[in-house]
Amino acid sequence: MKPKVKVAIVHPQLGFGGSESPALWTIEALKVDYDVTLISAGEVDLERLNAYYGTGFRAGDFTHRRVEFPAGLRGTNKFAGLKGRFLLRYVRRAAPEFDLMISAYGPMDFGKPGIQMIADFSFVEDWRLDLNPSFRTWKNWFYGRTLLRDVYLGLCDGVARQHSEAWKQNLTLANSYWSAKRLLEKYGIPSQVVYPPVAIEFPAVPFAERDYGFVCLGRVAPEKCVHSIITILQKVRERGHDVHLHILGGIDSSDYARKVRGLAERFREWVHLEGWVQGEKKIKMLTGHRFGIHARPNEPFGIAVAEMVRAGCLVFVPDEGGQKEIVSDPALTFRDEAEAVEKIHAALGNETRQAELLEGLRRGVNLFSVKSFVAAIQRVVGEFVERQDHPQALRNAR
Numbered sequence: 001m002k003p004k005v006k007v008a009i010v011h012p013q014l015g016f017g018g019s020e021s022p023a024l025w026t027i028e029a030l031k032v033d034y035d036v037t038l039i040s041a042g043e044v045d046l047e048r049l050n051a052y053y054g055t056g057f058r059a060g061d062f063t064h065r066r067v068e069f070p071a072g073l074r075g076t077n078k079f080a081g082l083k084g085r086f087l088l089r090y091v092r093r094a095a096p097e098f099d100l101m102i103s104a105y106g107p108m109d110f111g112k113p114g115i116q117m118i119a120d121f122s123f124v125e126d127w128r129l130d131l132n133p134s135f136r137t138w139k140n141w142f143y144g145r146t147l148l149r150d151v152y153l154g155l156c157d158g159v160a161r162q163h164s165e166a167w168k169q170n171l172t173l174a175n176s177y178w179s180a181k182r183l184l185e186k187y188g189i190p191s192q193v194v195y196p197p198v199a200i201e202f203p204a205v206p207f208a209e210r211d212y213g214f215v216c217l218g219r220v221a222p223e224k225c226v227h228s229i230i231t232i233l234q235k236v237r238e239r240g241h242d243v244h245l246h247i248l249g250g251i252d253s254s255d256y257a258r259k260v261r262g263l264a265e266r267f268r269e270w271v272h273l274e275g276w277v278q279g280e281k282k283i284k285m286l287t288g289h290r291f292g293i294h295a296r297p298n299e300p301f302g303i304a305v306a307e308m309v310r311a312g313c314l315v316f317v318p319d320e321g322g323q324k325e326i327v328s329d330p331a332l333t334f335r336d337e338a339e340a341v342e343k344i345h346a347a348l349g350n351e352t353r354q355a356e357l358l359e360g361l362r363r364g365v366n367l368f369s370v371k372s373f374v375a376a377i378q379r380v381v382g383e384f385v386e387r388q389d390h391p392q393a394l395r396n397a398r
Helices: 018-030 046-053 080-097 125-131 148-160 176-188 228-238 256-267 280-287 302-310 336-350 351-364 371-389 391-397
Strands: 006-013 036-043 061-069 100-103 115-118 172-176 212-215 245-250 271-275 289-293 312-319
Touching: 006 018, 018 036, 018 371, 036 046, 046 245, 061 080, 080 245, 100 371, 148 391, 172 351, 172 371, 176 212, 176 302, 212 228, 212 256, 212 302, 212 391, 228 256, 228 289, 228 336, 245 280, 245 302, 256 271, 289 302, 289 336, 302 312, 302 336, 312 336
Parallel strands: 006 036, 006 100, 036 061, 100 115, 115 172, 212 245, 212 289, 245 271, 289 312
Antiparallel strands: none
């Protein structure tokens, strides 16, 4: 019997965010036909991951190689860039042991051609502030074009340099057509679009039986613009709509988190900080409310948006980014807070229009299914491995 192809799937660290779902479901897609190894930092709690992402992992389905960081980087969520370079250094050393390397988070120079998934554009230094304007207010001291930033990036390069041309030889998978267009414009790199999977199965709860309120899903961080959501809905309430808001996402002790906590306290009669929510509570919260809202501009995809849509919420989003491929009707997209208020006010005042908008959202939900994602990954990996077996085909494909 021919030995299984050895595949390494690389992810910085499996927590409970948007990039983990494609990583885990890639393992699910390949675990039967390939010898799969996960390379990541931190523990891998199969029970919790299965519960949160809908996977069905059992011991022995894949091997985990844990990357250990220096003592000063352990136990902190900061310095992701520096951690990424220690991960890169480990991966380059391990790459010769595997037939195929797959980065499930972003570009990676494996030392040989592989597959890379683009989850966001944090790797494009000169786009960071442009795509995340809130950083100019909350994190400019670190992410701005400063001497401190230059020193930090130099330290990262000292650990392991990401060669600017090498990663371009990989096969690239973009998480939206918006991301694919950005990659082509910036680097001239073509990519295939594979939408991330929404694995949660939501029960069908009639819209009329849901609470007259909003949910916001995702961590409380400057780029998510949670403060803007509160401002928008406060103005909607001033228009006569007695809506409330549940914010479902982890909240830390940062200055931004304190601002959001302050706003939630100020409007405590209708704003509720739920913290990190999973399992049945998350399902009940999403299917128990009529509306969803997301405020991050330039979101590369927006797994939270896709989850709210699949849960049957009528969701409002900014009109720039991959999230427009989930919520495309102009009646549900906004350029700024003022337009958001106007469009939410218009929709909330017209139940017939709400039903039409919901039907439009329902028609696209299968694009983000597990079935579609698994089929795409199996096809992409199968074709890549076949090209590796025929080197001339691989050269022609680049």
